[in-house]
Amino acid sequence: MNNNIPPAQLWLGSHIHLLEQLETYLQKIFCSAGGCRHCITCRQIGQKQHHALCWLYPEKSSYTLDEISIIGSTISYTLDSNSHFFFIIQKADFLTSTCANSLLKSLEEPATGYHFILLAERVESMLPTIRSRCTVQTFSNQSFNSTSSLFDFFSTTAPHSPSIFLNVLEQSKITERESIELLDSLLAHWVTEFKMGIQEQNAQKIKIADHAVTVLKTSFAHPPMPGSSKIFWKNVYLQMKLGDPVRSMG
Numbered sequence: 482m483n484n485n486i487p488p489a490q491l492w493l494g495s496h497i498h499l500l501e502q503l504e505t506y507l508q509k510i511f512c513s514a515g516g517c518r519h520c521i522t523c524r525q526i527g528q529k530q531h532h533a534l535c536w537l538y539p540e541k542s543s544y545t546l547d548e549i550s551i552i553g554s555t556i557s558y559t560l561d562s563n564s565h566f567f568f569i570i571q572k573a574d575f576l577t578s579t580c581a582n583s584l585l586k587s588l589e590e591p592a593t594g595y596h597f598i599l600l601a602e603r604v605e606s607m608l609p610t611i612r613s614r615c616t617v618q619t620f621s622n623q624s625f626n627s628t629s630s631l632f633d634f635f636s637t638t639a640p641h642s643p644s645i646f647l648n649v650l651e652q653s654k655i656t657e658r659e660s661i662e663l664l665d666s667l668l669a670h671w672v673t674e675f676k677m678g679i680q681e682q683n684a685q686k687i688k689i690a691d692h693a694v695t696v697l698k699t700s701f702a703h704p705p706m707p708g709s710s711k712i713f714w715k716n717v718y719l720q721m722k723l724g725d726p727v728r729s730m731g
């Protein structure tokens with residue numbers, strides 16, 4: 482395994498694009514075939530279930546000390562030599578200064594084998610104390626604009642006109658593989674929304690998120706066949722938007 486991995490990295494770009502890059506990066510590190518995408522290790526990484534990765538995501542509008550306390554308790558275990566463990570701090574711009582302060586020492590001199598990858602949209606939104614301790618990398622989103630705009634479509638509850646959707650879909654030229662990645666990101670998004678709804682005891686949010694999760698899971702079970710991505714996403718659109726329980730109630 483690579484022993485030149487920086488202790489703390491800050492990756493900047495759109496969230497969905499960073500997750501795609503990160504999956505490839507981690508597969509290259511952990512897969513014995515250098516990132517084959519098919520072996521158990523690669524699949525576990527893709528499903529965020531690999532034992533040497535800890536994925537953090539703020540439940541609310543900012544991280545709490547409780548949410549990041551897992552870092553301190555994990556890091557107190559000494560790793561075998563040549564092993565690696567990664568903390569992936571998604572939405573790192575949601576770290577409060579209290580949380581950041583508790584992380585500074587770990588970021589600066591992490592215990593051997595431990596690494597941090599922080600993901601954020603823009604560098605300006607990062608606390609300077611954190612930014613200055615990280616190796617910064619910016620990822621251009623250009624080639625992913627089409628998929629990101631579809632993500633925007635399916636991740637909001639705002640009503641859209643079907644004709645605008647069809648236009649975006651037409652321009653996206655989304656492939657089968659990108660479709661699966663998009664489904665994955667959307668599912669992660671709506672599961673988080675669902676959890677937030679429960680925490681906030683917001684019945685409407687729970688209902689909307691529950692509906693989205695059901696549609697996405699059903700879609701996962703019937704992924705697009707070669708050449709049928711557009712029909713696939715039209716169906717997802719119909720089920721998500723037109724079957725929206727809140728809107729059809731009104």
Ligand SMILES: [Zn+2]
Nearest residue numbers: 512517520523
């Ligand atoms: Zn592999």
